[in-house]
Amino acid sequence: LxxxxxxxxxxxxxxxxxxxxxxxxxxxxxxxxxxxxxxxxxxxRSPEIYERDHLVFPCFTKPYDGSRAIGAKKINTPADLTVDITEDPKMMFTQYIDxxxxxxxxxxxxxxxxxxxxxxxxxxxxxxxxxxxxxxxxxxxxxxxxxxxxxxxxxxxxxxxxxxxxxxxxxxxxxxxxxxxxxxxxxxxxxxxxxxxxxxxxxxxxxxxxxxxxxxxxxxxxxxxxxxxxxxxx
Structure with a gap:
């Protein structure tokens, strides 16, 4: 585009x-x-965007330039934060909307x-x-x-x-x-x-x-x- x-x-x-x-x-x-x-x-309004070191759980993560929900995931607790997620610079973290x-x-x-x-x-x-x-x-x-x-x-x-x-x-x-x-x-x-x-x-x-x-x-x-x-x- x-x-x-x-x-x-x-x-x-x-x-x-x-x-x-x-x-x-x-x-x-x-x-x-x-x-x-x-x-x-x-x-x-939009869902609040969190800084990586100030996450509120549960939260939602997705690539900031993603599509078709690829990589989008609910993060319930800090234990759900895998290395792949935390080290991916394209992942953003937002307020979770149920x-x-x-x-x-x-x-x-x-x-x-x-x-x-x-x-x-x-x-x-x-x-x-x-x-x-x-x-x-x-x-x-x-x-x-x-x-x-x-x-x-x-x-x-x-x-x-x-x-x-x-x-x-x-x-x-x-x-x-x-x-x-x-x-x-x-x-x-x-x-x-x-x-x-x-x-x-x-x-x-x-x-x-x-x-x-x-x-x-x-x-x-x-x-x-x-x-x-x-x-x-x-």
Whole structure:
């Protein structure tokens, strides 16, 4: 993503439009330590980041530039801190958020136009996740939706689909911003089925030269269930 962003102007000069966010935003999103500061700019809290010598247990560790939940792990006690974890400079340690009992996990597909203005946001509750991607999900028009439409109505440097992850309390309005991926996410087919025609809007905006109006005309509580199919080839 960063290489594409840095080459965007060169492609633009040849009449080729790469729908990619600015390099500055991608840098902030790629490093989850910086993403926390980005959320703070928009008055959205994030799980506290701990210094290695001042950990609070239980805590959560993950690579600051990781993806698909690879290397992510709950640390219950100091005994769980292996050498591989403590000596890996990319591992960061954060406040543990209980998404099994207290919080629900949400991914929000957000469409931003050329000027970084929010045109649509569709929260998806992650009911079941495998290897970092949702296998069961449901669209939810909830307090998180209202908060993002208000606080993230403009995201400087954003273009196209932005996929953001949040933890939302099951009992009150407490919300934590976790990470932002400046690209389409694996669960986007649910957003598309619910009425978020982001590919069509990209065509209208970048090929048709049209302005995209704000849309909240999407289906609430639409559930997507994925499954594996076996294929035999002889």
């Amino acid at each position: 960063l290489k594409l962003a840095e080459a965007r102007d060169r492609f633009e000069a040849e009449g080729i439009h790469i729908v990619i966010s600015d390099a500055k935003l991608i840098t902030l999103c790629r490093d989850k330590r910086l993403t926390s500061c980005l959320f703070a700019q928009y008055r959205i 998404i099994e009992n207290t919080f629900s996990e949400f991914t929000v597909d957000m469409y931003y136009d050329r000027q970084g203005r929010l045109k649509c946001a569709i929260p998806r509750e992650r009911l079941e996740v495998r290897t970092g991607e949702v296998s069961k999900g449901a669209t939810r028009r909830n307090a998180l939706y209202k908060e993002l439409v208000e606080k993230m109505a403009v995201l400087e440097g954003a273009r196209g689909c932005i996929t953001a992850q949040f933890f939302v309390s099951k009992t009150d309005s407490t919300t934590y911003g976790v990470e932002i991926n400046p690209r389409f996410g694996g669960g986007f087919p649910l957003t598309y089925a619910a009425g978020g025609n982001y590919p069509g809007w990209l065509i209208q905006e970048y090929i048709g030269g049209q302005d995209i109006p704000f849309s909240d005309d999407w289906e609430n509580n639409l559930i997507m269930l994925r499954y594996d199919a076996k294929i035999l080839v002889r």
